[in-house]
């Protein structure tokens with residue numbers, strides 16, 4: 414009966430233009446549409462599949478501004494039971510280390526956690542580090558980049574998929590898992606699910622509620638700072654031709670001109 | 675000059691190119707010290723090539739536990755060295771594993787972590803990482819405020835340049851594994867690399883999209899790639915349709931590539947695909963739809979059927995080379 418916490422992050426939609434704010438080089442959250450990161454839908458799906466097989470409760474956890482409630486509601490409408498939302502203006506500009514500490518503290522507020530499931534990499538920062546960092550803080554084994562997850566009693570096995578191939582992993586619960594893009598196809602929330610999600614409990618915490626000093630998190634206390642950010646001029650279109658049997662030859666000519674062949 | 679630790683990425687004693695890129699980058703910050711955390715006998719195989727890229731020192735941490743446990747043995751060894759050698763920085767490849775090693779090391783040593791750097795600089799005593807974010811839309815410079823700067827460096831971000839190094843060996847004990855917190859590796863199925871260059875290392879990449887239509891027909895993409903000495907890439911739609919394996923995916927959730935030449939065949943050029951390839955020096959696209967967004971960023975575009983255009987191009991390239 415594993416109790417599962419799923420970590421979900423609201424990110425700027427990759428379909429919209431993503432920017433940094435001019436003032437402090439943090440993510441300009443107003444400029445882009447915000448969505449539940451697609452990889453986190455897969456994390457929620459995996460948690461629901463495990464719940465269907467073994468029982469237990471699925472709690473969604475997000476650290477982010479107030480509007481992250483939309484991402485949380487989406488996860489609840491897929492079928493998660495309840496949610497924890499850490500929202501605090503002090504968190505503005507938090508670094509990976511600070512985010513990890515806050516996540517760990519919030520996980521401490523959930524009873525009897527056996528398994529934490531995250532996405533392998535967020536589409537905004539592409540850190541690909543938070544699940545491993547969280548495992549380090551919690552002292553749990555990490556089974557990351559999962560393509561397949563199996564829980565049997567207190568043993569968890571995972572097939573990890575990365576560039577180097579497949580790696581078979583085994584550890585004991587409690588553990589941290591992160592899921593890869595090929596693990597499953599997330600379900601669509603049903604109408605019933607969407608309605609039910611509105612009534613599901615969402616506990617909201619500030620960092621002080623978690624026993625963390627506000628001065629330790631956010632931009633001022635961050636372990637890294639951005640010195641400058643320069644937008645790159647967008648690429649412009651070059652030559653375009655219609656193929657009339659000579660398209661291949663024309664590319665070859667172009668490549669010769671560019672000294673590429 | 676202080677040391678800069680570089681975590682060596684190798685497979686069965688063969689050093690990955692990203693290691694040489696990191697050793698090159700490390701020279702900007704101090705004296706490169708390569709760290710080999712691997713199965714016994716590995717250092718002997720890799721030492722020479724590390725020396726060729728300027729490793730002044732090679733820390734050798736060998737144990738049978740290393741291939742037996744995920745990520746943590748590398749963190750354990752680096753943490754010991756951060757304490758003992760007080761390095762100016764630790765550089766780790768921004769691979770799936772490297773990102774995790776770096777993240778845990780940052781937690782354990784209370785250090786700032788800079789991710790996905792495409793370069794490092796030293797400025798006024800600070801280690802500065804250069805990052806290319808949102809698919810190359812912004813270039814950002816950032817520094818670490820605390821502890822030992824730990825930087826993950828993207829493969830292909832820095833150009834590897836040879837330089838002689840003494841490669842003086844120093845052995846390091848691999849700390850005992852804490853079984854309760856560790857993850858056991860019970861099996862491996864490595865991808866068998868073909869003869870083609872690796873995607874993130876290649877100077878030319880030829881990618882196919884949904885327009886290729888099937889796994890069999892990807893041969894057209896491969897033939898052009900081989901004529902150009904290129905790596906093969908694929909869009910997510912091509913991967914999802916089962917035309918090509920996942921490790922070849924280019925884009926937002928796949929690989930980021932910055933080759934001299936990128937050829938897109940039957941790829942529409944969705945924003946998430948562009949995020950992984952729009953920093954290529956030159957982009958060539960073939961698509962039968964004149965409205966495909968890939969043409970907005972292509973230096974040379976052909977509106978046409980890829981099955982007509984690509985084979986002709988393959989022949990032309992082969993002719994000119996032959």
Ligand SMILES: Cc1cc2nc3c(=O)[nH]c(=O)nc-3n(C[C@H](O)[C@H](O)[C@H](O)COP(=O)(O)OP(=O)(O)OC[C@H]3O[C@@H](n4cnc5c(N)ncnc54)[C@H](O)[C@@H]3O)c2cc1C
Pocket residue numbers: 427451536882883884885886908909910911912923924925926927928929939940941942943944945946947950960961962963966978979980981
């Ligand atoms: C969070 C998220 C992450 C994503 N990550 C990635 C990623 O990492 N990489 C990625 O690629 N996508 C990614 N996508 C998906 C992306 O939005 C597109 O769906 C995908 O890139 C489309 O692939 P495609 O261009 O091959 O297919 P399509 O968009 O279907 O385009 C196929 C093209 O082939 C052309 N064509 C067909 N037949 C021929 C022919 N015979 N000759 C010439 N042209 C032909 C068509 O005109 C069309 O333009 C992501 C999406 C999301 C939401």
Ligand SMILES: Nc1ncnc2c1ncn2[C@@H]1O[C@H](COP(=O)(O)O)[C@@H](O)[C@H]1O
Pocket residue numbers: 420421422450452453456474475476477512516530531532533534535536538539540541542543544
């Ligand atoms: N602020 C956050 N709130 C909740 N989960 C997060 C947060 N940041 C990262 N995560 C989780 O960690 C995964 C990997 O993120 P990253 O390491 O930043 O690429 C994400 O897919 C989430 O599951």
